[in-house]
Amino acid sequence: MNEQDNHIVTTKTFAAVWIALLMLTAITVSVAKMHLGAFSAFTAIAIASAKAGLVLWYFMHLKYEKRLLKFLLLVPILTLAVIIGLTFVDVWYR
Amino acid sequence: MNDSTQTAVQHRDYAGAKLGMWLFLFTEILLFGGLFLVYSVYRSMYPEDFHEAAAGLSVVLGTVNTVILLTSSLTMALAISALQRGNTRQSVLLQGATIVLGLVFLVNKYFEWSGHIHEGIFPNAPELLARSHGQVQFYGLYYVMTGLHGLHVVAGLALIGIMLSLTIRQRITREDNGKLENAGLYWHLVDLIWIYLFPLFYLIT
Incomplete structure (x- = not known):
């Protein structure tokens, strides 16, 4: 049994991550409207990777894994x- | 390992099951990674065509679906932590909410696709083939990648549906919730892929 390793993440943490994800979505949509040209693909990927990191780290529990x-x-x-x-x-x- | 358990406990290898699930998710990352590779090569070859073709997609619909999928990831994560705290009822409700959000995502996708098909924009359609080569490539990739992602949403929903029924029947419990956790990992991966699909198809400027 390894229940001791099972870290239960608080609702507050998950809600904060969700709000951060929504804010990043709003940022990526408004940045796309600014027409940054060649730079826009880079910012889109950077913001997507930040969102992916949040999902992996908190929602997918990676922060608490070995x-x-x-x-x-x-x-x-x-x-x-x-x-x-x-x-x-x-x-x-x- | 455990010295204090008096009752007979069936052996469960949570660490092994989780590792196996992650290894499977890695193969999924590489599956979509191959498609992202094709996408980025064609986008670098036809930047203007991709820009023009992307104007045919609805940013509003894409954003709404992004919010829906991100929220469904939240409800799934909360469903697992609720069960770990012993709140089965709340976990069942949150799993149900995840399924509803996933279905709404698919319904939006249905309206989106039927809109394109109605306009004559679908693979091998004469109206699409009349356009430039880069635009044909864009819509080909659009249908393959969002379609494959859509199939993953359907699979994820079926999986969560099974987990929901197991939770109601007390087969997934506070003490034994490895299956639910692994189903959650799969659902978050589906979200993760959409996080990249959204800017690559809807936000090209």
Whole structure:
């Protein structure tokens, strides 16, 4: 039994995360309306990643998990980064 | 490990089940990651076409669906913590709310897609093929990626439906809620993918 490891997150924390997610959504929509050109794709991805981080860290409980699981998440993320990076090297310099 | 439990407790490997669930989620990340790769290559090749094609999507509808899915993630997370505090009734209500929100998301998606199809914008439609190559690519990716995401919403709803019935029948309890937690992880992943789909399709400027 490992009930002792089970950290129960408070409703207050979850509500705060939810409000932060809604605020980030409002920011990304209004930033898109500012027509920042080439910069807009970067800000959209940055804000989406901030939201994804909040979902992973709090809703998906990663903050309270053991170190193994936190590091394991880096495996698919780094794999994707390498695949996307190498593909773009090909696309840009062919 | 446990020295104080008097009653016979069935062995449950929560850590193993959770690790297995995360490994499955990693394969899902790579599945959508491949599609994101195709998307980003085509967007870099046809930036103007993507910009023009994205103007055909409703930002309002996309934003509403984003809020719905984020809220459903909140209700799912709260359903799990409610059960962990021993409040089964509240957990059942919150799981039900999650399902309702997921269904509303799908209904919006239905109206969105039927709007496009009504305008003759769907894969291989003559009106779409008359447009530039980049726009055809954009809508192809739009249908494949939001469609695959939609299938994940349907699967997630079915999963939460099963969890809801197990919770009502006391098969998922305060002491034994690993299944509900893993279903929650899946639902949050569906939310996570939408977090990226939303700006990539609706907010290109």
